[in-house]
Amino acid sequence: MQLARQGKISLEEDSAAANAITIKSGHVDGNKNSCNATYGDNITSNEDTLFEKENSFDTDDCMSTITFTDEDLLLGSKPHNRPLFVAGYVREQKMNRILIDEGSTVNILPLRILKELEIPIDELSNNRLMIQGFNQGGQRAVGIIRMQLTMEDMVSSALFYVIDAKTFYNMLLARPWLHENAVVPSTWHQCFKYCRNGIVKKVLGDKKPFTEAESHFADAKYYIEDANKGKEILPPEEPKSCNNQNTRKNDLSTLEPES
Numbered sequence: 001m002q003l004a005r006q007g008k009i010s011l012e013e014d015s016a017a018a019n020a021i022t023i024k025s026g027h028v029d030g031n032k033n034s035c036n037a038t039y040g041d042n043i044t045s046n047e048d049t050l051f052e053k054e055n056s057f058d059t060d061d062c063m064s065t066i067t068f069t070d071e072d073l074l075l076g077s078k079p080h081n082r083p084l085f086v087a088g089y090v091r092e093q094k095m096n097r098i099l100i101d102e103g104s105t106v107n108i109l110p111l112r113i114l115k116e117l118e119i120p121i122d123e124l125s126n127n128r129l130m131i132q133g134f135n136q137g138g139q140r141a142v143g144i145i146r147m148q149l150t151m152e153d154m155v156s157s158a159l160f161y162v163i164d165a166k167t168f169y170n171m172l173l174a175r176p177w178l179h180e181n182a183v184v185p186s187t188w189h190q191c192f193k194y195c196r197n198g199i200v201k202k203v204l205g206d207k208k209p210f211t212e213a214e215s216h217f218a219d220a221k222y223y224i225e226d227a228n229k230g231k232e233i234l235p236p237e238e239p240k241s242c243n244n245q246n247t248r249k250n251d252l253s254t255l256e257p258e259s
Contacts, residue, residue, distance in 0.1 A: 064200045066184045066193045074190035074205055082222045084187045085169070085209040088151035091117055097170040097209045098151070100185045100192055104174035106131075109160035110167050111142055119145070129161050139165050149173075151203050154194060156181050168217040 070077070084100040093116075106129070114121075124143025131139045142162040149156050158177045178185065185192035190205035210220040 064195055064198060066195065066200055068186050068189045068191075068193070072186070072189040072191055072202070074207070080190075080222060082187065082190065082205070083219055084185055084190060084192065085206045086151055086192070086203055087206045087209075088149050090147055090149055090171075091119075093117060095170055096206055097168075098149075098206075099169035099172045100178070100183075101172055101174055102178065102185060104172060105176070107158045107160045107174050107177055108167070108169075108172040109145070109147075109162050110170065111162055111164040113170050114145075114162055124162060127161065131161075131163060139163050153201060154181075154196075154203060168219055 075082075085096070086098045086100060087094070087096045088098055089095060095113075108131075114124075121142070124145050127141055127144045129141040129144075131141065142164055144159060144161055146157055146159045149158060156177070158173060160171070177183070181194055183192050183194045191202050193200055193202050195201070208223060210217060210223050212224065214220055215224050
């Protein structure tokens with residue numbers, strides 16, 4: 001690959017892909033199986049700017065220690081197995097089910113969300129990233145795009161790999177975004193914290209990322225069940241018996257009229 005970049009030799013696309021780098025990524029498909037992402041070194045000069053950090057803050061400015069206490073527990077001391085979903089805004093549109101995932105190495109944006117945001121395909125930059133783990137096969141990225149995110153007081157940007165696949169999340173923010181923004185997440189506390197201008201700030205997890213219509217997703221059960229537990233279940237009304245009404249009529253017919 002080094003000789004190819006120097007122009008001393010030429011490689012066909014297939015042979016170049018065979019020498020590609022492999023990185024591990026998790027929580028990509030609906031079953032949350034680990035997957036591998038493989039990509040070639042084909043980033044053009046136009047794409048170099050996409051990989052540059054767009055945030056202007058300096059982590060050295062934050063001298064505070066980020067800690068989590070019982071007061072940060074969004075669900076109290078109740079045991080749970082929820083992933084960390086947050087909500088925010090992308091291009092002035094509300095976006096829920098943004099998954100914060102320390103186990104993934106690339107930020108992922110499903111193609112369906114790109115269409116919902118009315119972003120044309122030609123806004124994507126080309127990239128050869130291949131993600132393994134979709135239906136036991138590989139899923140090649142459609143392209144890459146950097147977008148700005150707003151979550152409560154936090155404004156940041158993330159480089160997303162767009163994939164045409166079914167996912168249980170609307171966006172996935174992985175280690176690149178976490179590290180670029182010095183974010184410390186806690187699935188147990190259902191929040192993440194970060195530092196700006198020497199102040200530690202917090203973004204809470206979304207308590208209702210799934211609707212009843214989306215209850216088929218595996219992680220939805222951790223939210224739908226809790227919602228149903230809070231509802232008051234009323235006993236069914238006993239149906240009126242026709243026999244009782246007939247008996248009442250018969251009783252009235254046997255009464256003797258007053259003289």
